[in-house]
Structures are given as C-alpha cells and as structure tokens.
Amino acid sequence: MKTCLVVDNSKMIRRVAGRILTEMKFNAEEAENGLEALNFCRGKMPEAILLDWNMPVMDGLTFVKTLRQEPGGTTPVILFCTSERDVIKISEALNAGADEYIMKPFDSDIIASKFYQVGLLG
Amino acid sequence: MSGVLSLKPSYYEALKRLTLELAGVHLGDDHAFLVETRLGVLARQEGYQNLNQMVDDLFGQGQTRLAIKVVSSLLERDTHFNPDPDGLSIIESYLFPALQKSSKGQPVKILSFACSSGQEPYSLAIMVKKFRQLHPDFQASILGVDYPSPALTRAQDGQYTHFEVQRGLPIRDLISYFDRAGEDWVVKPSLRAMVEFKEFHLLSKLDALGEFDLVLFRNSLAYYSSPAQIRVIRSLSSIVKHDRYLMFGSKEDLPSSSYNFDKVEGYKNLLVKHPKPVVAEVEPDLPKPPPKEYVPDGAKAKPARP
Numbered sequence: 001m002k003t004c005l006v007v008d009n010s011k012m013i014r015r016v017a018g019r020i021l022t023e024m025k026f027n028a029e030e031a032e033n034g035l036e037a038l039n040f041c042r043g044k045m046p047e048a049i050l051l052d053w054n055m056p057v058m059d060g061l062t063f064v065k066t067l068r069q070e071p072g073g074t075t076p077v078i079l080f081c082t083s084e085r086d087v088i089k090i091s092e093a094l095n096a097g098a099d100e101y102i103m104k105p106f107d108s109d110i111i112a113s114k115f116y117q118v119g120l121l122g
Numbered sequence: 123m124s125g126v127l128s129l130k131p132s133y134y135e136a137l138k139r140l141t142l143e144l145a146g147v148h149l150g151d152d153h154a155f156l157v158e159t160r161l162g163v164l165a166r167q168e169g170y171q172n173l174n175q176m177v178d179d180l181f182g183q184g185q186t187r188l189a190i191k192v193v194s195s196l197l198e199r200d201t202h203f204n205p206d207p208d209g210l211s212i213i214e215s216y217l218f219p220a221l222q223k224s225s226k227g228q229p230v231k232i233l234s235f236a237c238s239s240g241q242e243p244y245s246l247a248i249m250v251k252k253f254r255q256l257h258p259d260f261q262a263s264i265l266g267v268d269y270p271s272p273a274l275t276r277a278q279d280g281q282y283t284h285f286e287v288q289r290g291l292p293i294r295d296l297i298s299y300f301d302r303a304g305e306d307w308v309v310k311p312s313l314r315a316m317v318e319f320k321e322f323h324l325l326s327k328l329d330a331l332g333e334f335d336l337v338l339f340r341n342s343l344a345y346y347s348s349p350a351q352i353r354v355i356r357s358l359s360s361i362v363k364h365d366r367y368l369m370f371g372s373k374e375d376l377p378s379s380s381y382n383f384d385k386v387e388g389y390k391n392l393l394v395k396h397p398k399p400v401v402a403e404v405e406p407d408l409p410k411p412p413p414k415e416y417v418p419d420g421a422k423a424k425p426a427r428p
Binding site: 085087090091094100101102103105106107109110113114116117 | 202207284285288289290292293294296297302
C-alpha cells in the first residue's frame, strides 16, 4: 500500500483528505507543518505528499525546496493543495519541484483526477 | 414517485417518449430527479412560473424550439477535460502522426460530435498546440457540435469553474492555456480561436457539416436506441473522408456492422473508413461485355480492391 503524507495545519483538512485517500486505498499519514513533514520523510519517504502552502513553523514552499535537496527527496510525488490561486504562485510552486497543484476547495473527484495524472493511480 | 417531486407522473412518460423520438436516447427510470432539477432551471430561464406550466405548454402547444431545449437539458452530460485518457493517447501517438503524413500540409479537420460543454474540443486544441511544437507545419481545425443548450453556450464562452478545470486538466496546461476570470478560468484567445462550435440536431442529416479527417463520438453510443445508433453511425460514415477515422470511447462496444468502416488493428475503439472505390475506366467505343451468366466453380472473380 502506498503512503501519502498530508501536510496541513488545519485538522479538518487533514481529516477530509485522509478519508479520501483511504477510500483510494492509500495509507494516509499526517503532519502539521513543513518541519514535521521533513522529519517524517527523513524517517521514511512516502510515495506522495499532499502539501498546504501557508503553515506556521515551515511553509510548503520551503519544505519542497528543502526536501528536493535531501537524499531520496526527489522520489515522492508532491501535490500542493492550497487556497493560493495566483498563476505566479502556481508557477513558483512548480519551479520549486512540485509535480501537481490542487486549488482549495477540493473534492474526491479532483484528488482522484490529479493522482491519476501524476501516475499514482492506475 | 416521491412527494418532493412536483411534475405529474404522466408527464414523465411523455418526456421519456419525447427524448427517444427527438434524440434517440432512452432516459432511465431513475431520471425523475434529473427531470425535476434540470427542467426546473430551464422553466425559470424560459420565464415560466413553474415546471408544470412549461410542460403544459410544451405538450399543449407542441413548440419545437422548446422541445429541443427540454431534450438537450435532459441529455446534458457531466464532461471532463482530457476525457478517456487512453483514447487521447491514441490520438497523440498514432492519429496525429498518421494524419500529418496523409494531409500533406492541408489542415486536418476534426469533429467533436456531441461536444456538450466543450472540454473535449479544447483538450484536442491543447494537444494540437503541443504536437505543433514538434511539427510546426501541422495544421488542424476543430469543430464541436451539439444540441442548442446551456452546455453549448458555456463551451462557446470557454469559461469553466474552479472544479471543472481541476478535473482532468494538468496544472501546467491550466496556467498555459487559461486565464483567471474571478473565481472561474477562461480559455486564452489563442486556444479559443482554434475551436468552432455549432448548434446541431445530432440525428439530422450531417452533410452540411462538411467532411472530416477525424470524428470523435465518445461515450454516448450506449444511450441511443438501436435504430438511433444505426442512424447516427450511418450519418457519421457520410462525413468521414475515405481512409480517415471515427473514434469511440475506449471502453465502448463498437457496432458489429461495418457501415463502410474497418477496425484499426491494435486500437479497438478506432474505425477507419474504406478507401475510395476505384471506378474502372471503360472505353466508350468498346462493345459491352456479355451479361454474366455462368462462373465456373473455383474461378469466381475477386472484387477489385484499390
């Protein structure tokens, strides 16, 4: 079973996303901010990361840039999942090493569609 | 029938018959809620006080224009960008290269039949743009047709919600080919210019649309009654050029009769129209051959193939 790490400071978002991922047969793990996520990845790289942008301690963009430099840090598929909709912000996320980008609010159809596009669903 | 629903039960049957007669499509028994919600919206748009009043008018006065609007509202499908990715990869890897070769610099004409709210034609336009980056001389024109409906109007506007653009469209395509319009996203003018939309009765004679190198008719066939299936495929056969393609959804069962098409080996949802028949040149002065009377066993003439 593939693991997807949900990184968001909102408990509600982590719960909603976790439920969708479980329905998609993923093992959903949680982190509250970028630093927690980084520590999780240093222990075991997940296959996928669903990542919020604005979080206390370490934001999503800093997390992507840091993770992509770490050993094995290029393996996880990273999907931003944020309320940022500005085209410049989206480009910035992609240039930093994100693979896909989900704009909140989202539903299970959107998550499934994006996961399919990045090859996480067959 | 649930007490929440307001339409007289006899009208459901009448609406099902109307949809079958006008569009050749069977509405299932579970469509009562759909009828209520979609026609409720249409009734308001058309200025009626309620749904029953509109349906009274529809069947009382037999208005053709209203009948088409009612049927197209009932048939509106939820469509996505890049629908049926398996099918699209065939277009990219097989059809575009084949059509580029055979079109010899002429624009390739593509028809999206039953295009609904336009995601399929715009997805094709994006594919054409990407293919053109590697093959700058590739030219294509894309036409989307469907019944007049709010969906087709949305297709013409090229404007999609936050939810619609996130179903099937990769983020890089979104920011490359769309602009933000408040909460929505709208196709960029350069993409919009590649696609034309036309209101069309899908069961009418299609010749007026012209001839095409590729016709996409995907994931709709199963809803049609058997006579309507035959009618629509025959009509489509008349607008596909010889040696050119008709594509269905990748999970669809294709009709068993050929209708002037052959299956393309290795691609189960793709048909190619028979080559143009070669007409034998007959010298006008030569005497006519005697009428065929007898062909010895084992010596039957094979039909000439080009």
